[in-house]
Amino acid sequence: MLRFVPVLILGLGCAATVPRPAPPPAAPALDVPAPESGAMPEPESAESEAILELVLPNEALQAVVDRELPNPIHRENGRRLQAEAERGELKLEPIQGGILWTLPVEFWARAGLGRLGVSCGIDEPRPHVDVTLRTELRIDEAWGLTTRTTPGEREWSRRCQLSFLNIDVTSRIDPHVQEAQAQAAEKIDEAASQIDIRTMLDRVWPLLSYPLELEQEGEADARLRLLVQPEGLRVVDLTSDETGGLRLRAALRGHFLLTSRFVSAAPQALPAPGVEPGPSFVANLEVKRSLEDLVAALQPTLVGTNATIDEGDVTIEAVEARITEEGVALGLELSGAIRGKVWAVARPTQEVGALRLTHPRWTDATLRTLADEHLAQRLGRVLFAPLEEWEWWMDEAITEVRERAVAAVAAFEVPEGVSVELDLAPVDADAVVFGEGRHLVIRIPTPGTFRVTVDAANVAGGL
Numbered sequence: 001m002l003r004f005v006p007v008l009i010l011g012l013g014c015a016a017t018v019p020r021p022a023p024p025p026a027a028p029a030l031d032v033p034a035p036e037s038g039a040m041p042e043p044e045s046a047e048s049e050a051i052l053e054l055v056l057p058n059e060a061l062q063a064v065v066d067r068e069l070p071n072p073i074h075r076e077n078g079r080r081l082q083a084e085a086e087r088g089e090l091k092l093e094p095i096q097g098g099i100l101w102t103l104p105v106e107f108w109a110r111a112g113l114g115r116l117g118v119s120c121g122i123d124e125p126r127p128h129v130d131v132t133l134r135t136e137l138r139i140d141e142a143w144g145l146t147t148r149t150t151p152g153e154r155e156w157s158r159r160c161q162l163s164f165l166n167i168d169v170t171s172r173i174d175p176h177v178q179e180a181q182a183q184a185a186e187k188i189d190e191a192a193s194q195i196d197i198r199t200m201l202d203r204v205w206p207l208l209s210y211p212l213e214l215e216q217e218g219e220a221d222a223r224l225r226l227l228v229q230p231e232g233l234r235v236v237d238l239t240s241d242e243t244g245g246l247r248l249r250a251a252l253r254g255h256f257l258l259t260s261r262f263v264s265a266a267p268q269a270l271p272a273p274g275v276e277p278g279p280s281f282v283a284n285l286e287v288k289r290s291l292e293d294l295v296a297a298l299q300p301t302l303v304g305t306n307a308t309i310d311e312g313d314v315t316i317e318a319v320e321a322r323i324t325e326e327g328v329a330l331g332l333e334l335s336g337a338i339r340g341k342v343w344a345v346a347r348p349t350q351e352v353g354a355l356r357l358t359h360p361r362w363t364d365a366t367l368r369t370l371a372d373e374h375l376a377q378r379l380g381r382v383l384f385a386p387l388e389e390w391e392w393w394m395d396e397a398i399t400e401v402r403e404r405a406v407a408a409v410a411a412f413e414v415p416e417g418v419s420v421e422l423d424l425a426p427v428d429a430d431a432v433v434f435g436e437g438r439h440l441v442i443r444i445p446t447p448g449t450f451r452v453t454v455d456a457a458n459v460a461g462g463l
Helices: 058-068 170-192 197-209 291-302 364-370 373-383 385-389 395-411
Strands: 048-056 074-077 081-087 091-095 098-113 116-120 128-139 145-158 225-227 230-240 246-254 256-259 282-290 306-309 312-324 327-336 340-351 354-362 418-424 432-436 439-455
Touching: 058 170, 074 170, 081 170, 091 230, 098 170, 128 170, 145 170, 197 230, 282 291, 282 395, 282 418, 291 312, 291 327, 291 385, 291 439, 306 373, 312 373, 327 354, 340 364, 340 432, 340 439, 354 364, 354 373, 354 385, 364 373, 373 385, 395 418, 395 439
Parallel strands: 048 439, 256 282
Antiparallel strands: 048 246, 074 081, 081 098, 091 098, 098 116, 098 128, 128 145, 225 256, 230 246, 282 439, 306 312, 312 327, 327 340, 340 354, 418 439, 432 439
16 A cells, blocks of 8 residues: 655755744834924113213313413502412312312512512512412202302411511402402302303213223124123212312112123113112123034034834934023934934023033923934933033133123223223133023123223313
C-alpha cells in the first residue's frame, strides 16, 4: 500500500519572506497659537534733582553801579571848600535771606582860610568810607520776586582832617554820601521789580515735557534725546561767585531720561516753589535692543538642545521671539518625537551688566496642546535649562550710550551766556527692562551731575 508523505520542497531562488510591520504614522506637527503681542509695562523712572544756576557776575553788577551812580558821586566847588567823592568797585556778599552790598568811597577836600590853604586826601591817603546796603530777597508762592533794600552803616576808616589845623570836615561830606546811598537802594529795588520770574518760567516749563534732540546725525530712531519730565523747582541758596559776583542756585526736580525712543510727557502746570530737597541727580539711561539681536544672541545656546522622552528625542531647531504684556515670548521650533512650534514666556531682567530671561514657563496654549502635564514638565526641565544659564552682556552698549550722551551735551549749541554740563559715572547697577513692538528697552539709573548755568548779564539785559 502506497502512502503519500507530504514533502516541502523549497525551490531555488524562491525564498518566502515575512513582511515587516509598517512604522506608525508620524505624529502631526503641533499647532500652538502664538501669544498676542503687547507692551511690557513701562515702570516709572527714577526721580532726582538737577542744578540750575543764575550767575550775577561782579563785572555786570559793577557796570550797573557805574551807570546808575556815575563818578564822582559828589563834587563841591565853593569859594571856601572844594571836595570830590568817588566810589570804588562794588563788593557783594550773600547773607541770610539776601545780599549785602558794599561800596567803598574815597574823597579829597581843600579849604581856604584866608591866605592859608589846608587839605586832606591830597598828596596823602584819601579819607575812606565803606557804604553798605542790605537787600532782602523773597520769592512768593506765585514765583513773584520782591526785594527790600535798606541803607546800612557807613563805616569811616579814615576821616578828613584838614592838615595841621585838625579841622574835621567829614560831617560836610557824609550827608552827600548818605544821599547817594539812599539813591542806590532805590535803584536796586527798581531794577529787581523788572525781573518777571513767573513769565519766564511759564514759557520754559511746558517745553521741558518735550524731548530735546541731542544728536543731529544718524538714523532718527537711534539718535539720543533728553526728556526732563519736570516735577518741581526750588531755590537752594545764594552764594558768592568766583568772580566776586553772586550765584543763585535752584534745583529742578524731574525724571531725566536719556533715550533714543520718541517719547514725551503731558505738560504740567508750573508748581509753587518747592522746599524739601530731592534725591541727587540720576540720569535714566536707556539702551535699546531689537528682537532680531535677541534671537541671534539666544540661538547658539538654545538651538540643538535635546530632550529625551518616552516617544524619543526632541530637539530645538529654531527660535523666534516677540514681546507680550507678560514678558518675552519664545517660539521653539521642535523636531523629533514632538514636531512643530511651542511657546514659552520668560521675564527679562538686567542684573550687574547682563540681560537674562528668567522664570521661563510654557504658555497656556502650549500646555493645552501638549495635554500632558508630566510631559510638559519633563520638556521644560530640559529645554529651559540652557536658558537659565544664558547671559547677554550689555556693559559695552551701556558704556557707548553713556559716552555718547556726555559728548552730545558737551557739543550742544546753547545761547550765549548759557552753559550745560553733564557727567555720568560708570555704573554696574541693576536695571529695569520693558519694551514693545520689535525692541526691548534697558533702563539704567546712572548717577552723575547735570548743571545748567545762566549768565544773568546776557539774559536779563540791564540788570
